[in-house]
Amino acid sequence: MSARLNRFFASRWGIIAAGAAIGLLAALLQRLGNPPNMGICVACFERDIAGALGLHRAATVQYIRPEIIALVLGSMVAALLCGEFRPRGGSAPVVRFVLGAVAMVGSLAFLGCPWRALLRLAGGDLNAIFGLAGLAVGIAIGVWFLRAGYSLGRSTKTAAVAGWAMPALMIGLLLLAVLRPQFTKDGPIFLSSSGPGSLHAPLLISLAVGLAIGFVAQRTRFCTMGAIRDAILMRDTRLLSGVAALVVTAFVANLAFGQVKVGLAGQPIAHSSYLWNVLGMVLAGLAFALAGGCPGRQLFLSGEGDGDAAIFVLGMITGAAFAHNLGLAASPDKVVEGVVQVGGLSAAGMWAVALGLVVCLAIGFGMREKQWSVEA
Amino acid sequence: MTMATVVDARGFSCPQPVILVQRAMAAGRYPIEVLVDSGAARDNVTRMAERAGCRVQCEAAGDGFKLTLSK
Numbered sequence: 179m180s181a182r183l184n185r186f187f188a189s190r191w192g193i194i195a196a197g198a199a200i201g202l203l204a205a206l207l208q209r210l211g212n213p214p215n216m217g218i219c220v221a222c223f224e225r226d227i228a229g230a231l232g233l234h235r236a237a238t239v240q241y242i243r244p245e246i247i248a249l250v251l252g253s254m255v256a257a258l259l260c261g262e263f264r265p266r267g268g269s270a271p272v273v274r275f276v277l278g279a280v281a282m283v284g285s286l287a288f289l290g291c292p293w294r295a296l297l298r299l300a301g302g303d304l305n306a307i308f309g310l311a312g313l314a315v316g317i318a319i320g321v322w323f324l325r326a327g328y329s330l331g332r333s334t335k336t337a338a339v340a341g342w343a344m345p346a347l348m349i350g351l352l353l354l355a356v357l358r359p360q361f362t363k364d365g366p367i368f369l370s371s372s373g374p375g376s377l378h379a380p381l382l383i384s385l386a387v388g389l390a391i392g393f394v395a396q397r398t399r400f401c402t403m404g405a406i407r408d409a410i411l412m413r414d415t416r417l418l419s420g421v422a423a424l425v426v427t428a429f430v431a432n433l434a435f436g437q438v439k440v441g442l443a444g445q446p447i448a449h450s451s452y453l454w455n456v457l458g459m460v461l462a463g464l465a466f467a468l469a470g471g472c473p474g475r476q477l478f479l480s481g482e483g484d485g486d487a488a489i490f491v492l493g494m495i496t497g498a499a500f501a502h503n504l505g506l507a508a509s510p511d512k513v514v515e516g517v518v519q520v521g522g523l524s525a526a527g528m529w530a531v532a533l534g535l536v537v538c539l540a541i542g543f544g545m546r547e548k549q550w551s552v553e554a
Numbered sequence: 555m556t557m558a559t560v561v562d563a564r565g566f567s568c569p570q571p572v573i574l575v576q577r578a579m580a581a582g583r584y585p586i587e588v589l590v591d592s593g594a595a596r597d598n599v600t601r602m603a604e605r606a607g608c609r610v611q612c613e614a615a616g617d618g619f620k621l622t623l624s625k
Contacts, residue, residue: 188597260593262592262593264591264592264617266565269565269567324569324570324573325573329566329570330567331565332564332565332566333565333566333567334565335591335617399594399597404568404569407569408569411569411572411573412569412572412576412602414601414602414605416601470567470568470569471567479567484567486567
């Protein structure tokens, strides 16, 4: 790829273009059928995939989301074209798996990944402010650990087949999405007939949008966690300008599509239990910071051959299955005969968030390494 | 001949390469040679060092890059 284009992608304008593209395309996906304020949500969509495969049986959130598949494959194409496809792995894989699982528990306590938090804000859901505040706090705690010498250790170059594992899995999922086989009577592949899982844009459009975003995000290293982390850690606001562009563009597009409804209670697929909106995202933000990327970024890294990021993704999918099987995921607000019933977490869900925070703190303190210092 | 400070950040994912280089810059023994193996680490270290007023030279080295930071 031309050096000029690469320079553009690495610049502030490049990341602004990436953020704006994600914001616009997410609003468009919602317009074309994806769930409200959920044009793209990496956590929700991985959860839907877990459901479609029968890993959990929450009947309203089961669909093989083509966006997830395409985000990985789009990043893979960009990495291959630019000589950045590097099979690698071996940096504390089991820790990354656990971080992925607890990050999902936190995300499902809030009901969304950072992308969806931004998209919810752009749709007028003010609960997102609580979630984003929690996210920033979680990442700030992660930055403290980074400054204290936290490290998951070096990854090493590995065989090509390890790098291709995640793209290959995604192609397998794509085949399942297209062929929709039924493996056993009344068994998976499940596809929701009601609820968020039943709401989706046409498959080819979802794929095309995902490929485009995956490509641009790989080139620009778009990352919502990195945006807040870099601003705190080194006063670098490059990634943050991409995040701002996402919100502004999605808001303008939502206005144009009539998709803005400002308020707190009764927002779509959201709850107004403020404390748990904050704490859920504190947990998610800390887990993302300790793992080195938001759920979107982990998908893009897995597309460039990073097996450690792939394990984080598999941890998230597993975490989603547990969250729904054990009733840890939040229930959205319901409007019954014009009266809002506030949703939120079950007692088990609250304990799970607390336990997740303990797990993250144990990892943060336990993985500090003094040996990585400078050789003179 | 002065010895260069060497920071081997290969295998680390961001922001760790940046943190390691910041520590080396704080020690102040230039030039600082930084070994990285990903484009993201190369871009991030370069951007941070240039903002801190360093000159950064980049060359291919093995499977990755060698960045030479000087004041």
